[in-house]
Amino acid sequence: MDILETLETLWNGSGFKSLFTGEGWKNLIMIFVSCVLLYLGIKKKFEPLLLVGIAFGCLLVNLSYFVGGDTADALYHLDLWDNFLDPNHPDYHSYGAIMAHGGLLDILYIGVKAGVYPSLIFMGVGAMTDFGPLIANPKSLLLGAAAQMGVFLAFFGAICLGFTGQEAASIGIIGGADGPTAIFLTTKLAPHLLGAIAIAAYSYMALIPMIQPPIMKLLTTEKERQIKMEQARTVSKTEKIIFPIIVAMFVILLLPSTAPLIGCLMLGNLWRECGVTERLSDTVQNALMNIVTVFLGISVGATTAASRFLSPETIKIIVLGLTAFCFSTVGGLLVGKIMCKLSGGKINPLIGSAGVSAVPMAARVSQMEGQKANPKNFLLMHAMGPNVAGVIGSAIAAGFLLAVFK
Amino acid sequence: MFDKLTLAVEEITEVTSEAASKGDELSIPEAGVTAVFGYAVVFFGLVILMIVLYCTGAYFKSRDAKAKAAEEAAKKAAPAAPAAAAPAADQKLAPGSAGHVKLFDVPDKEAAMIMAIVADKMQTPLNELHFISIKEVK
Structure with a gap:
C-alpha cells in the first residue's frame, strides 16, 4: 500500500479540502x-x-454537499431535486430516483415535497386547539381575514422586486405567520426558496413579542388598549363537534386546494372534541407531532445548501417576510379598531393583532399589551378567537395562491 | 347593478387566470389585481363561515333557552324542594366567599395557585374576585 497515495486520496475526498477550494467558502x-x-x-x-x-439540517448539508466536489456521500443532493423538477429530465417527478441515489435527508425530504409533514403538523395543531373562543364569537373570523393583508402586500412587493408569481406567492405566505402553511405552499410553488422562507417564517414567529408591540402601541390609543371585553358565552360540546365538520365541508368546497391542510386540521380537532377518540387525539398531539417535527425540521434545514441559500434573493425574502408580518399585524389592528368603533367600544382592538396565526404566541402578546394598559384586563381567550381564525385564514390564502399559480 | 358586478368579477377572473398562465412574467398591475382579489377571497370565505357559525350558534342558543325554560317550569311545579336545598348550599360557603368554583381536571392546590396569581396580576384582593370555573386547556 502506498501510504502517500492513500493519504492523498483521503485528502481529496475530505470535506476539509472542499471547504478551501472552489466555492467551498460559501x-x-x-x-x-x-x-x-x-x-x-x-x-x-x-x-x-x-x-x-x-x-x-443546515449544518449537515453544508458539511457534506460541495458544488463541484464528490457528492456521493452527501446527505442531501440539490442536483437530484433539480432533476426531479425538470420536465425534460428522465428523473422528472421520479421518487424512485431519489430513493435509489439520495442520501438520508433526501429520503426524509420526500415527506416535505409530498406535503405530508405540514399536513400532519396541522393535524396535531387541530388536536391541540380549542376553537371554543372562535365559535363563541364568530366575528373573530373578520380579524383572522384582515390579518392576511401582509400576505398579499408582500406578494405584490415581491413581484415589484422581480420575483416570479410562484416565488412571490411563497414569499407572501410568510405573512400568514404559519410555518406549516408556508412550507406546504413553498414546496408546491417555489421549492428552491424553501430554506430561506422556512427560516424567515419561524424566526419572525419567534420574534412576534418584539415585532408586534410597537405596531400595537402606534395604532391604538391608551383608552382603546384599556377596554375590558365581556366574557363570551359558553359553547356546548355539540357545537364543538359540529364545527370541524362544517369548516371542512365549507372551506374545502370553496377552495379544494386547501384540502390537505384544512382537512387534517379539522380531523385533528374532531378527534379532540368528539370525546370517543382520546387515544388518537393524545397520539396526534404528542407522539406524532414530535416525530413529524423531527423530520420536518431536519429536512427543511437540508434545503439551505450554500450554493442555493447565499444569494441576494435570500436577503430580499428576509426583508419581505418582515414586511409581511408587520402589515398582517396592521391589517388585524385596523379592522379591530373599526370593530371597536362599530361595537361602541366593546371590542379591544388589540385582539386584532392576534389574527396572524402564530398560535398561541400572538394571542399572548395581545394579552400582555392589554394587561400593561389595564392590569384587570384579560384578553387571552378573546384573542384566541382571531388567533385560530388566522390559522383558517392563512390556509385559505395559501389555497387561493396555490389555485392561481400551481 | 347585478350585471355590472358580474362584469367586474369576470374581468378580475380574466386578469387572475392570465396571471396564472404566465406565473413567470407577472406584470405589476396584474399582481395588484391578484393581490386585491386574493384578499377579497379570504374575506369572502371567512365571512360566509362567520354567517354559518352565527346560524348554528343561534340554533344552539335557542335550544339551550328552551331547555332552561323547561327546567324553570319544572322547578316552579315543585317549589318546596329547592327552597329547602338553598340554605344548605349557602351553609357550605366559606366566610367571605363569593361562591363555588367548578374545577375541570385541575387539582385544588393548582386552582388555589392560579387564583392567587390572577389576583396578584389584577392587583385586586382575592376575596373581591369570583372565579366561576377553572379548566385545564390541553
Whole structure:
C-alpha cells in the first residue's frame, strides 16, 4: 500500500479540502449561519423545537454537499431535486430516483415535497386547539381575514422586486405567520426558496413579542388598549363537534386546494372534541407531532445548501417576510379598531393583532399589551378567537395562491 | 347593478387566470389585481363561515333557552324542594366567599395557585374576585 497515495486520496475526498477550494467558502459561511441559528434556538429559545432541527439540517448539508466536489456521500443532493423538477429530465417527478441515489435527508425530504409533514403538523395543531373562543364569537373570523393583508402586500412587493408569481406567492405566505402553511405552499410553488422562507417564517414567529408591540402601541390609543371585553358565552360540546365538520365541508368546497391542510386540521380537532377518540387525539398531539417535527425540521434545514441559500434573493425574502408580518399585524389592528368603533367600544382592538396565526404566541402578546394598559384586563381567550381564525385564514390564502399559480 | 358586478368579477377572473398562465412574467398591475382579489377571497370565505357559525350558534342558543325554560317550569311545579336545598348550599360557603368554583381536571392546590396569581396580576384582593370555573386547556 502506498501510504502517500492513500493519504492523498483521503485528502481529496475530505470535506476539509472542499471547504478551501472552489466555492467551498460559501459552505463555511453557511456553517457559521447554522451555528448562529443553533445559538438562537438553544440560547434565545427562538422556536427551538423547529429551529434547532433546521439549524442542524443546515449544518449537515453544508458539511457534506460541495458544488463541484464528490457528492456521493452527501446527505442531501440539490442536483437530484433539480432533476426531479425538470420536465425534460428522465428523473422528472421520479421518487424512485431519489430513493435509489439520495442520501438520508433526501429520503426524509420526500415527506416535505409530498406535503405530508405540514399536513400532519396541522393535524396535531387541530388536536391541540380549542376553537371554543372562535365559535363563541364568530366575528373573530373578520380579524383572522384582515390579518392576511401582509400576505398579499408582500406578494405584490415581491413581484415589484422581480420575483416570479410562484416565488412571490411563497414569499407572501410568510405573512400568514404559519410555518406549516408556508412550507406546504413553498414546496408546491417555489421549492428552491424553501430554506430561506422556512427560516424567515419561524424566526419572525419567534420574534412576534418584539415585532408586534410597537405596531400595537402606534395604532391604538391608551383608552382603546384599556377596554375590558365581556366574557363570551359558553359553547356546548355539540357545537364543538359540529364545527370541524362544517369548516371542512365549507372551506374545502370553496377552495379544494386547501384540502390537505384544512382537512387534517379539522380531523385533528374532531378527534379532540368528539370525546370517543382520546387515544388518537393524545397520539396526534404528542407522539406524532414530535416525530413529524423531527423530520420536518431536519429536512427543511437540508434545503439551505450554500450554493442555493447565499444569494441576494435570500436577503430580499428576509426583508419581505418582515414586511409581511408587520402589515398582517396592521391589517388585524385596523379592522379591530373599526370593530371597536362599530361595537361602541366593546371590542379591544388589540385582539386584532392576534389574527396572524402564530398560535398561541400572538394571542399572548395581545394579552400582555392589554394587561400593561389595564392590569384587570384579560384578553387571552378573546384573542384566541382571531388567533385560530388566522390559522383558517392563512390556509385559505395559501389555497387561493396555490389555485392561481400551481 | 347585478350585471355590472358580474362584469367586474369576470374581468378580475380574466386578469387572475392570465396571471396564472404566465406565473413567470407577472406584470405589476396584474399582481395588484391578484393581490386585491386574493384578499377579497379570504374575506369572502371567512365571512360566509362567520354567517354559518352565527346560524348554528343561534340554533344552539335557542335550544339551550328552551331547555332552561323547561327546567324553570319544572322547578316552579315543585317549589318546596329547592327552597329547602338553598340554605344548605349557602351553609357550605366559606366566610367571605363569593361562591363555588367548578374545577375541570385541575387539582385544588393548582386552582388555589392560579387564583392567587390572577389576583396578584389584577392587583385586586382575592376575596373581591369570583372565579366561576377553572379548566385545564390541553
